[in-house]
Amino acid sequence: MSDAVETGNRRPGDEAASGAVSAKRWIASAILVVATVLLASCCIFILSAVLTQARLSSIAIDGVSLSIRRLVAVGDKWATTRDQILAALDAVTSDRSEFGRTDEAACTVIRSVIPG
Numbered sequence: 001m002s003d004a005v006e007t008g009n010r011r012p013g014d015e016a017a018s019g020a021v022s023a024k025r026w027i028a029s030a031i032l033v034v035a036t037v038l039l040a041s042c043c044i045f046i047l048s049a050v051l052t053q054a055r056l057s058s059i060a061i062d063g064v065s066l067s068i069r070r071l072v073a074v075g076d077k078w079a080t081t082r083d084q085i086l087a088a089l090d091a092v093t094s095d096r097s098e099f100g101r102t103d104e105a106a107c108t109v110i111r112s113v114i115p116g
Contacts, residue, residue, distance in 0.1 A: 056066045064070070 053068060056068060056071060059066045
């Protein structure tokens with residue numbers, strides 16, 4: 001009777017087949033989990049884009065409602081303006097440093113001419 005309980009209705013090759021089925025199930029489960037996470041990520045991205053567009057369309061500048069494309073165009077204009085301001089600032093800074101060198105040279109000449 002103990003032999004019947006130990007072996008039961010199992011065959012010797014069933015354990016290997018059970019391991020293969022278990023591995024297949026694990027792989028299938030992993031693939032389903034990964035696919036679900038990817039799908040959820042895509043849905044979140046699309047929903048956030050739609051909500052952002054809806055919020056932007058409620059903002060109006062000069063009577064024209066904003067959109068993502070218009071916002072990008074405004075950003076490009078601002079970037080161009082910022083670059084122009086930085087270039088002008090660099091020119092002013094270089095003029096100041098040049099003036100400072102000229103000023104120091106003039107002071108040196110005046111000190112050498114005027115005793116004191």
